[in-house]
Amino acid sequence: SAVISQKPSRDICQRGTSLTIQCQVDSQVTMMFWYRQQPGQSLTLIATANQGSEATYESGFVIDKFPISRPNLTFSTLTVSNMSPEDSSIYLCSADRDSNYGYTFGSGTRLTVV
Amino acid sequence: EDKVVQSPLSLVVHEGDTVTLNCSYEVTNFRSLLWYKQEKKAPTFLFMLTSSGIEKKSGRLSSILDKKELFSILNITATQTGDSAIYLCAARPRGAQKLVFGQGTRLTINP
Numbered sequence: 001s002a003v004i005s006q007k008p009s010r011d012i013c014q015r016g017t018s019l020t021i022q023c024q025v026d027s028q029v030t031m032m033f034w035y036r037q038q039p040g041q042s043l044t045l046i047a048t049a050n051q052g053s054e055a056t057y058e059s060g061f062v063i064d065k066f067p068i069s070r071p072n073l074t075f076s077t078l079t080v081s082n083m084s085p086e087d088s089s090i091y092l093c094s095a096d097r098d099s100n101y102g103y104t105f106g107s108g109t110r111l112t113v114v
Numbered sequence: 115e116d117k118v119v120q121s122p123l124s125l126v127v128h129e130g131d132t133v134t135l136n137c138s139y140e141v142t143n144f145r146s147l148l149w150y151k152q153e154k155k156a157p158t159f160l161f162m163l164t165s166s167g168i169e170k171k172s173g174r175l176s177s178i179l180d181k182k183e184l185f186s187i188l189n190i191t192a193t194q195t196g197d198s199a200i201y202l203c204a205a206r207p208r209g210a211q212k213l214v215f216g217q218g219t220r221l222t223i224n225p
Contacts, residue, residue, distance in 0.1 A: 042218045048212055096211060
């Protein structure tokens with residue numbers, strides 16, 4: 001299965017600022033996925049990122065708040081904009097590299113907004 | 115709306131016990147069910163199940179799918195403290211790339 005490098009691993013940010021999270025996959029993948037995991041909760045899909053087209057956002061998530069880039073088949077970024085303490089979560093990227101082994105996740109970004 | 119429900123939400127057992135985690139799903143055009151273990155941040159893949167009645171096994175962990183009753187179980191035998199984690203179940207609809215996750219089961223193994 002794919003190896004996904006995600007950074008930063010963690011960050012503490014001031015409210016009102018923005019943070020960009022990067023994910024690099026070790027092989028080409030068609031789709032990448034961005035998830036949020038709020039404290040004590042399960043994973044919630046934010047959006048699906050295809051190369052060369054706009055990301056598809058899930059209900060409750062908007063591009064202005066969570067802009068996504070997907071410049072090529074191995075890389076994607078998620079920006080958390082105009083942050084508030086409610087954005088404090090773990091953010092995870094994921095890709096389906098090998099259909100026999102499920103989806104691989106990046107190492108995660110633990111974001112704390114103060 | 116596609117839905118995945120896990121039970122119990124939390125479980126505390128002693129080292130050496132056997133545990134069974136449950137996952138039921140309601141997914142349009144079901145394709146596969148996946149189990150993950152989450153210890154810190156990143157979920158790690160355990161099993162992918164697509165066919166009913168075929169047990170998948172990896173060491174002390176095993177899992178099986180029942181497509182008629184729309185559920186799966188994850189068994190862990192002779193539990194160890196290193197098995198303490200959140201276990202996530204996710205369903206994948208046919209024709210869709212995205213996964214639908216359950217709430218997770220927080221498993222704690224006490225020595």
